[in-house]
Amino acid sequence: MSIVTTYSVEGMTCGGCAKRVRTALDAALPEIDGIEIDPKAGRVQISTATPISQEAVRSAVEKSGYRFAGVLS
Numbered sequence: 001m002s003i004v005t006t007y008s009v010e011g012m013t014c015g016g017c018a019k020r021v022r023t024a025l026d027a028a029l030p031e032i033d034g035i036e037i038d039p040k041a042g043r044v045q046i047s048t049a050t051p052i053s054q055e056a057v058r059s060a061v062e063k064s065g066y067r068f069a070g071v072l073s
Helices: 015-028 054-063
Strands: 003-010 032-038 043-048 067-071
Touching: 003 054, 015 032, 015 043, 015 054, 043 054, 054 067
Parallel strands: none
Antiparallel strands: 003 043, 003 067, 032 043
């Protein structure tokens, strides 16, 4: 069963922004099974088999140049 968590990320405006965030998350968190990003809404949804650290997600997002604004669900 997958754990799905949605995060708020500020500053994304386009597909290029989403690609930068996806690349950073993939590199930092290889345990991620799936990522869905809606740059206009500022949402990043991550699926994993095991829980991941919110701080690890924050770090990857901020290294990609965007502001991590917390967990939505």
